[in-house]
Each structure stands twice: as structure tokens, then as C-alpha cells.
Amino acid sequence: MGHDSTERITADLTRWVAAAAPGARVPSNRALVARYGASPVTVQRVMSDLAGRGLVESQPGVGTFVRVVRARRPADYGWQTSALPASEHRGTSVSSTQTTPAPDSIALHSGYPSRELLPERLVRQALARAARAPNALERSPAAGLPELRAWFAHEVASVTPAGLGAPTERDVLIVGGSQSGLSSIFRSVVGVGRPLLVESPTYWGAILAARQAGVVLVPVATGPDGPDPDAVARALDLTGARAFYAQPNFANPTGGQWTAERATAVLDVVTQRGAFVIEDDWAHDLGIDAESRPLVAHDDAGRVIYVRSLTKSVSPAVRVAAIIARGPARDRILADRASDSMYVSAVLQTAALDVITQPAWRAHGRSVRAKLADRREALLGSVLDTIPAAHVERRPVGGFNLWVRLPDGTDVDQLAVECRGRGVVVAPGTEWFPAEPSAPHIRLNYAASDPARFDDATSVIRDVLAAHAR
Structure with a gap:
């Protein structure tokens, strides 16, 4: 050792x-x-x-x-009650996905992949080279390194249909992870007290960021193929909202992907009402049965504000993401970033660019797709074979997550506590709903744990469910 x-x-x-x-x-x-x-x-x-x-x-x-x-004496923080304003966001701000499990636990709650799914050698070499680069000790431009911005712009331009204006380097802003980017977008584009449409269920971090920004969430039900365009239209008309946060590709937590027809219809609805789509393409590099189809590639009027992260595909240690926005919206987001974090480390940007421009990056992506497919099938098969009461509406086509519905009446928060006590850590689905959950779900990550332990984990979930039923 x-x-x-x-x-x-x-x-x-x-x-x-x-x-x-x-x-x-x-x-x-x-x-x-x-x-x-x-x-x-x-x-x-x-x-x-x-x-x-x-x-x-x-x-x-x-x-x-x-x-x-x-x-010897407990600290007294009572004075803060008067110093802090009243908050609508009571309770913990830490998601169950961020908790640290016991070393011998089976961790199915995480939002990140295991190390074997990351390009570890490429990242280590890139970080070493970036630390020796001439700009390693300098401040990077507020909008990000031009070469990295150009790479993100080219990624969208390469799938933009002929006749539409593709985004350029100027339209790209580099941010320290997609979570940071979403916070800036919600503050600067939506605004305090203004309504924001969100899919339900949707990414818990977006729900948290929107609430912290003082945005009013308006849930719109979604399914494996995306939301009903008529429901989106009604919600926009009823609330006066001028923005819709969505995950058209490999949604967290469901793993679903909008159909091409539904994506076109939703974009038409938003366009007719003079609104924005805030597109979160967090799992762009993590497709299994499909490629990501960015909505932003079909927009040249600045309707779509696009966020793409490298955190889950390159490394959690390389928190680099990009926002693509055009017109005044882009300038507002940049101003918010300047007041919040000023700029992203040039070392991290240089390392990220190094990794994604290596010839081995593409080969790594193909390898990860095959491994994710194997892991997905292993966990899905284990759930369906071991837990008769569980239901999975659709096999996820990308991402890391299995969205499992449990019998009506199941207290998923209590179930998660009891499973954790028996060495299996799961994420209760309540965190992914902006309002009351439509049904009890748990989210299981098939990318983080050893697949050889999936059967042990699902056996524990089955036994805890059975105890609840009794």
C-alpha cells in the first residue's frame, strides 16, 4: 500500500x-x-x-x-435571532446527496460518479501542466479564458441547424460550476419576488438556488418525455412568469429526455410569450442510449440561457461550467458574476481545457457510456427482481440516476433513515419536488457504488419497506 x-x-x-x-x-x-x-x-x-x-x-x-x-460551556447564539431577518427557508440547506456515509456503507445517494468513471490520469496530468502555465498565478478574464469559451461555443455550433446563428465565444461565460451559474441566472434574469416555472420533479439544487434568490417557484408536472406544452403555456399565462427552468436531456432525477417534438413545442410556447428557457445540460457527456440534444442549438434570438457543466464528467475537483446567453441577459449575468466571485481560477480553466481537447477524451467518453449502461442494467434489474413493490416508469437514457416509485403512503424520509442505519444510503425523493410530492420516490445512483453490492442494497430496501407495511 x-x-x-x-x-x-x-x-x-x-x-x-x-x-x-x-x-x-x-x-x-x-x-x-x-x-x-x-x-x-x-x-x-x-x-x-x-x-x-x-x-x-x-x-x-x-x-x-x-x-x-x-x-465546558455551550455557545449562546441567541443574539442572532434579532440580528438575522426572518427566513422562509427554514430547515437544512444540505441535501441528503451531500451527506458523508460511513466508510463501509453502500452509497446510492450521491450525485457524483465513482473514480473509475473519471478520466483520472488525464486530469492529474492536466492539473500538473496547468500549474506550470504562464497564467497560473494571474487573474483570469471575468468572462473566462477565451480558448475555453470558444470550445463551449463550438460544441453548440457543431449541432446548430443550417440557417440559424450559432453562439460565439462572446456569448459564453465561464463559471465555477453550474450551481453557481444557476444562482446568478435566477438573481439577474428572474429577480426577487418574480415567478419561475420549473419542472416537477427537478434538480434539488436549482430549487434551493431559486429560493435563496427570492424567486417564486411555479411547478409544472413533467414525465420521461418532458412537460406538456399546453401546461407550460397555461402556467406562463396564469402567473406572468417570463422564465422556465428545465432539463431537456437526462434530467435529474428521472433520467428522461424530451422528445424532439416536445422540445420544439415548448420552445414555440416560450417564444410566443416573450419568455426565457433556462436549460440545464448538466449530463451532456453522460448519455447512455442517446446523445444530448441541446435546446439552445435551435435558438438564435437569445430565448435559451444554456448551462453546461464539466464537474460530473471531468472531475468534481474541476468545478468549471459555462453559461451561454445573448444580448442584455448575458451582460446582466456577467455583472452578477463580477459582484459574486469575480472570476474562475485560471488553473482550473486551463486544466479543464487540456482534458477536453485531448484525443483520449473521446475514447474515455465511449468507455464511460458502456460502463454506465452496465451499471444501470445491474441496479435496475436488482430493483425489479428484489423489490416487488417498486416501480420504475422508464429506463433512464442518460445520467446517473434511477427514479424509483414506492407504494403510496411510504414515508420515504423515514425509510432513508432506517436504510442508513442498516448500511445503505438512499436519497428520499421529496427533495426533487418544488411543492408537495406527487408520489413517494427514492433516487438511486448507479454510478457511485460497487455494482457487486447492488443486490445487498436492494435487499435492505425491500426489508425496510416490508417492515413499514407491517
Whole structure:
């Protein structure tokens, strides 16, 4: 076991200890050896390091536990009640997808892929080269590096039909991840107190960003083929909304993709009412049975504000995304970015551009598509074979997620708590609905965990469901 692996195990366990409750039992050394494929000596060294830093404590003959730190006097934050304004956003702002599971858990809740699905060698080499680049220690342009902006513009231009004006480098803004970009768009294009149409269900992070921006959410039901264009028209007319946030390709959480006919119809509806579509193409590089069909490629009037991220396909450590917007909307978003984060690290932009322009990037994409297909089939088959009460409306055509409906009346939040207690971490579907959920769902990620453990995970979900039914 090399030095790098020891550091990785130490970092992983440190994160878990930080998120765990005081007094929680740490998995046994034997379990950690099996999980990480490490030697007993390496695991013992890591545990000694954690103990030496005061993070864990051992009880001979009993086990190792997260250290309980007893403060002499609890801090009093009561003064903040008067200093902070009233908030409509009570409760946690951290999604269940962001929680850190125990090291030996089966993690089906994550929004990210496992390392074997990332171009790790390309990323490491690109970061090393970027750190030596002449601009590594300089401030990058507010709109982003011109070469990277040109690459994103070309990606859309390459699928733009003849006769339509394709976006140019000037229309592209580089942002530090799509979440940051959505926040800017909601603030600068929609505005505080203004209505925003959103698909239901939809990405939990967009719901959170919109609410934090003071935007009023207007849900529109959607399915595997997209929303009903007539329903979109009625919602725009009824509310006066002038923007619609949507995921036409490989939607999170459903994995669905709008049909070409429905995409055209929705764009026509929006155009007739002088509104925007905010298109989130988060999984552009993660198609399985289909290619992404960006709506922005069929718009040359600035109706579509397009967001595409590289975080899920290049690396979570390379938080780089692009916004394509035209006209005054582009200038408003740029002004918001300048006041918020000013610019994105030139090192990260340079590394991202390095990866996506390597010949091996395309080959990696083909490999990932095959691996995602295998993982999807493994988890889907396990769910359908093991959990008779579960229903999956449509096999996802891209992305990472299986959207599983459970029997009416299932308390999915409680189910998630009980599954976690038995070593399986799932995401309750309540987070993906901007209003009351239409039905109980859980979202399962087939890209993050070892497929060999899928049957164990679905068996736990089945048993917890059965206990609830009793």
C-alpha cells in the first residue's frame, strides 16, 4: 500500500468522522481492510493517526468510537435571532446527496460518479501542466479564458441547424460550476419576488438556488418525455412568469429526455410569450442510449440561457461550467458574476481545457457510456427482481440516476433513515419536488457504488419497506 493510498484512506476516514455523531462506532479494522483493499498495517497506521489527532478513541475489548468532545460551556447564539431577518427557508440547506456515509456503507445517494468513471490520469496530468502555465498565478478574464469559451461555443455550433446563428465565444461565460451559474441566472434574469416555472420533479439544487434568490417557484408536472406544452403555456399565462427552468436531456432525477417534438413545442410556447428557457445540460457527456440534444442549438434570438457543466464528467475537483446567453441577459449575468466571485481560477480553466481537447477524451467518453449502461442494467434489474413493490416508469437514457416509485403512503424520509442505519444510503425523493410530492420516490445512483453490492442494497430496501407495511 503506497503513501498516496494511505493519505487517501486517512482523508476519507477524517471526512466520515467529521460528519458522524459523537460516540458513533468506527468500523472495525478488519472491515476497513476489506473496504479499501489495504493491509492491516496500513489501516492500523491510519487509525493511530486519527487517535493521535484526538478524532477517535479506542475502548479495549469494545471498539473504536468517534471521540466525544464535551464543551465546558455551550455557545449562546441567541443574539442572532434579532440580528438575522426572518427566513422562509427554514430547515437544512444540505441535501441528503451531500451527506458523508460511513466508510463501509453502500452509497446510492450521491450525485457524483465513482473514480473509475473519471478520466483520472488525464486530469492529474492536466492539473500538473496547468500549474506550470504562464497564467497560473494571474487573474483570469471575468468572462473566462477565451480558448475555453470558444470550445463551449463550438460544441453548440457543431449541432446548430443550417440557417440559424450559432453562439460565439462572446456569448459564453465561464463559471465555477453550474450551481453557481444557476444562482446568478435566477438573481439577474428572474429577480426577487418574480415567478419561475420549473419542472416537477427537478434538480434539488436549482430549487434551493431559486429560493435563496427570492424567486417564486411555479411547478409544472413533467414525465420521461418532458412537460406538456399546453401546461407550460397555461402556467406562463396564469402567473406572468417570463422564465422556465428545465432539463431537456437526462434530467435529474428521472433520467428522461424530451422528445424532439416536445422540445420544439415548448420552445414555440416560450417564444410566443416573450419568455426565457433556462436549460440545464448538466449530463451532456453522460448519455447512455442517446446523445444530448441541446435546446439552445435551435435558438438564435437569445430565448435559451444554456448551462453546461464539466464537474460530473471531468472531475468534481474541476468545478468549471459555462453559461451561454445573448444580448442584455448575458451582460446582466456577467455583472452578477463580477459582484459574486469575480472570476474562475485560471488553473482550473486551463486544466479543464487540456482534458477536453485531448484525443483520449473521446475514447474515455465511449468507455464511460458502456460502463454506465452496465451499471444501470445491474441496479435496475436488482430493483425489479428484489423489490416487488417498486416501480420504475422508464429506463433512464442518460445520467446517473434511477427514479424509483414506492407504494403510496411510504414515508420515504423515514425509510432513508432506517436504510442508513442498516448500511445503505438512499436519497428520499421529496427533495426533487418544488411543492408537495406527487408520489413517494427514492433516487438511486448507479454510478457511485460497487455494482457487486447492488443486490445487498436492494435487499435492505425491500426489508425496510416490508417492515413499514407491517
